[in-house]
Amino acid sequence: MLSVKPRTRLALTAYAFLLPGLALFATFMIYPLLKALQMSLYEWSIFPGRESSYVGLANYAQAFRDPIVTLAFRNTLLYMAITVPGQMVLAMIAALLLNSIVRGRVFFRGLYYLPVITSWVIVSLLFKYLFEWPNGLINYLLVNVFHLIAEPVQWLYQPSTALVAIMALGIWKGIGWSMVICLAALQTIPPQLYEVASIDGANAWHRFWKITLPLLRPTVVFTLVMLVIGAFNVFISVALITGGRPQHKTEVVLTYMYHQAFDFLDFGYGAALSYLLAGLILVLSFLQLKVLRRPQELY
């Protein structure tokens, strides 16, 4: 009989249970990641069996010279800078409001969460129709109902206004997610703290700044990190609403990567672009956690 130490045996059992999950993770996450890294160093030929030539860091060098890459990174950063605070502030307001009502909380929570679970494809197409020129609903409201402007705006065909539509979609669709997390965190704050503060004469404003916000800090940091990562990965809405038009001016990193790979068959360059984006996300997330995370102060 083969003798196995009980401890090793336990470990082996654990690995046996981990194996299926690990295998899936390796096949669908690790392998594609490494494959993409390899591709980014080659002039990659997609036809199976065709030689791909090793080009070193040429794809990365090309990215730094490409003016559209600069523009795409700028648009992505802008999208992040506007949609992340937008989602967080609106989600916080919604969560505070929902936390203060008793009747209908579940109903409204569901309602706010609805955009989160609807498909990006469907809401992107919906927003495209809303912002259509000259006869979209937004133009109709602005021109014919509220008479705010005289001429319909070509929302989706000018880079700045097209990004407005894309960001509006991003914020609207994202509020529910941050709100649910905020709401859950709000409900963990012990009500005694507010009672004590009230006795001490703190008004609602003080209570929010001195109790609610500090106690929500870990939640806020978590949502911030997640939303920043999400914002960098914006793709479907841009691909469907403008596709980078006009003249690649509304391109974000991932849509440009997609064009390079699937329209121009430059898979090596596309892979290099996604690695650059991944690098940026990694650095930013690390910095965020480093700077923002503090040990829990209370209790």
Next chain:
Amino acid sequence: MKSYKLIVVLLIVSFVLALTGCAPKVVKETVVVEKQVEKIVKETVVVEKPVEKPVEKIITATPEPKGPVTITFWSAYSPNEIDVLENSVIPAFEAAHPDIKVEHVAVPYDEFRRKLVTAIAGGTVADLIRADIIWVPEFADMGALAVLDESMPDFDTYAEAVFPGPLSTNFYNGHYYGLPLDTNCRVLTYNKAMFAEAGIDAPPKTIDEFLAACEKIKTLGEGKYGFADGGTYAWAVNPWIWSFGGDVTDPGITKTSGYYNGANTVTAYEFLKKLLDDGYMHPGIVVGGLDSWGGFGKGEIAMILEGPWFPPIFEGMYPEVEYGLALMPAGKGGPISVVGGEDIVLTQQSSHKEAAAEFIRWMLSPETQLSMAETGQMPVLSELLDTEYMKTHPFYGIFLEQLKTARARTPHPAWPKMEDIMTSTGGAILSGERAVQEALDEAADQMDGLLAAQ
């Protein structure tokens, strides 16, 4: 001990419950099994049929049939074309070739190329593809296509039977990679009611007459446009470049400098810019989202450039709107339009090349070409030119006339990138962001780089 007993009892009870709970299911499953047995019996009957057929096969002298093979055929046919293909062309083929089944998959044109790219990379591409003529050099360059003039023994017979222009779109690096399936070009399509209202009695023959017609249409009032097109891509812009005497590359496709930024091309872009600025052309060419058929049908747009698929579909949408077809307005370079169309190509990854080649032959038979012609798929067989059908056809005549001078977009693997540059450049020029000459100089420089890299 008592609690131990209790657990045992509970376990037994739960087992019993589970069993009784399962019991009806078991019965159901046996029913299912019986049905499957029935099915299998039916299937064996089906299997017997092909056993009889190989005898026929031997008579028709087609080699090695081992049971029915299924070939896949991907296309971006539109619904009325799919209807004819799937309900008459393919059933007729399958009836004549009982050992071959054809599975047709229709993919929307906008997603088709990406689907092909992913499928080729994944090794799951179809046996046959109805490819836009402009994709063939790129896919051939990639190694995705079978060299048809080598893998199809009677290729020459078919190559001689089709129009030389569309055939040439299959030629890349010394070999033919496909055969033409249908051909088309754009012709000037005008709204007769708008022309009558504006007092224009004949379609414009020259670019000057075209401008004059636009001017008259403008007097019809606000929201009336002489001309419209969907964007600044080559399909829209090249007819003007060529008609003005300009070009995108030199004849040998080695450089764009001196051609795409040449004087005549500059004039063509300036002309388009003027059309837009004077309100003759619908702004949709820059801002996109243009419904040109809707505008044309509603009497808002007087002239568009359209292909032979237009009459059958448009007449279904706006049966009471009268329109006329005429040649592209002529400039210094003549009345030059752009050639479109599709080639049928056999993929390198196909494991049924024989059967697939048989379907290519079927698609190029006069019968199939004529039944697809009903949907606006213009035939490519020279022999059909003399038939009563083509001679008396309501609109193929004008397209055949236009095809004599129509030209193809640059057949080069780098074309998608080149066209992307052209589209951006055209957009920047028409929106007034950039001066014509300067923008074209820069674009020509970039495209030179692409051509040199190959």
